[in-house]
Amino acid sequence: MSDPLEINSNLPPLYAGWMSQALQGSIPVETKATCENCAMCNRAAPTVPQTLFFNPKVKCCTYIPELPNFLVGRILLEPDAATVPGRDKLQERIIKGIAVTPFGVVKPPVYDLLYSQATNFFGKSEAMRCPYYIEEGGLCGVWKHRNSVCATWFCKHNRGATGFLFWKNIQKLLTQVERSLAVWCIYQLDVGKAAFKRLFPLDFPNQGNSRTALDGNQLDGLKDEADYRLAWGNWYSRENEFYELCAQLVSQLTWAEVLAIGGAELLVTTRLAQEAYQALLSEELPARLQTGTFRVIQAGGDKNLVETYSAYDPLSMPRQLQEVLNYFDGRPTGEAIQAIYDEQDINLTPSLVRKLSDFQVLLPVAEEPES
Ligand code: SF4
Ligand code: SF4
Structure with missing residues (x-):
């Protein structure tokens, strides 16, 4: 049997192990x-529009990730020398104490505001770099x-929108896991009565969702010492130790245990992720297809560059192919392929039709509900 960590090499090791169990593959x-x-x-690269190139000094890392407590602990405990620069940066943030709580290390409020207001910075602005x-x-210092x-997050997907939707489902699943486990860790490690109340107010988990005006301290990058002390309770000034214990607690969990902690909501998201996974592995063609919406973004000689499900992942499409797409008008897919062959002498292979469907150049026709 192959090593699940290797075959799921797109994911960090902890998540790769869990997803192998959740998806059974x-x-x-x-x-x-x-x-x-x-x-x-x-x-x-011929398939990236000139206006969309990313700045090599930032790539797609114009973003500050929300690191849940157990991932912070895993970074602090990581022996691999490649992690040292990322770990040092994280340690600096913990010492500064801005957006550093028992839940984890998240976006500083000033950055959060900039992120919500700025435009045309993704993949470009060094000011917004992680x-x-x-x-x-x-490279990523906490890879x-x-x-x-x-x-x-991937700029391009081997299976176009099918891959994009799969990863969106996995993102949703893992984000829920991060939230549940961060809360579970706090519950396991006694923060003290006052801190517990401060961390879980009556409107939890909705607190923090509405952005409030920044105060002078936040603008100057200073923490509110009294509130910080209150939130950390028994662990005040022992933040590293707390995060490392969270890592130890979580790293031992099997996927079944994670599910038990996350409850019904996590079960639902897992089922949806499993369905998206089956779609990702499926080679079947939809029974009937019709033309989807796409846009020519660069006209070439015998090929056009077209934007479909994502601006970052355009398709290079032969004009000849574009001209026969109207055969896909909702009739059975096999009949459309045959008609193109008979009338236009063009042989569309199933894998090409699948690619057009994956990239939403062609869309499945919804089945009529049985009466
Ligand atoms: S450097 Fe790493 S942690 Fe930061 S945004 Fe990029 S991938 Fe995420
Ligand atoms: S996901 Fe795409 S944009 Fe981001 S670093 Fe990888 S190749 Fe570059």
């Missing part, structure tokens, strides 16, 4: 998102323990 690697030689930074990004070499968002 391995996840195909997204080979088009070539992070070490960033696909979005390659100006020679603190854990290692400029030298352009083995990156969070649900970082672990599931």
Whole structure:
């Protein structure tokens, strides 16, 4: 049997192990998102519109991840030397204490505000770069323990929108896992009565969802010492120890135990992720197809570059192919392929039709409900 950590190599080790158990199988690697030689930074690539290239000094890391307590602990405990720069940055953040709570280390409020207001910065602005990004070499300093968002975001997907939807489902699942386990860790490790009340107010878990005006301390990057002390309770000034214990508690959990902690909501999200996984593995063609919506973004000689489900993952499409798409008008897929062959002398292979369907150039026709 293959090693699940290897076959799920797109995911951090802890999440790879859990997803192997949740999905009962391995996840195909997204080979088009070539992070070490960033696909979005390659100006020679014919399939990236000139206006969309990413800045190699940031790649897609114009984002600060929300690290739940147990991932913070795993980063602090990580012996791999490659993690040292990321770990040092995280340690600096813990010492500063801004957006550092028993739940984890999250976006500082000033960054959060900028992120919500800025436009056209993604993949471009150095001011918005993640603190854990290692400029030298352009690598992630916390790669083995990156969070649900970082672990599931790809600029390109081998199976287009089918892959995108699969990873969206996994992101949702892992984000729920992160929230549940962060709360569970706090519950396990006695923070003290006052801290418990401070961390779980009556409107929990909705607290913090509405953005409030920033005060002078927040703008100056200073923490509210009294509130910080209150929130950390018994663990005040022992933050590292707390995070490391969270890591130890969580790292031992099987997927069945994670599900038991997460409850019914997690069961539902898991089932949806399993369905998206089956779609990702399926090679079947939809029974009937019709033309979807796409946009020519770069006209070429005999090929056009078209944008379909994502601006970052356009398709290079032969004009000849574009001209026969109207055969897919809701009739059975086999009949459409046959008609194109008979009338246009063009042989569309099932794998090409599947690709057009994956990239939503062609869309499945919804089945009529049985009366
Ligand atoms: S996922 Fe990010 S780092 Fe990886 S290739 Fe795409 S833009 Fe580059
Ligand atoms: S944690 Fe890593 S992958 Fe995520 S934004 Fe930062 S550098 Fe990029």
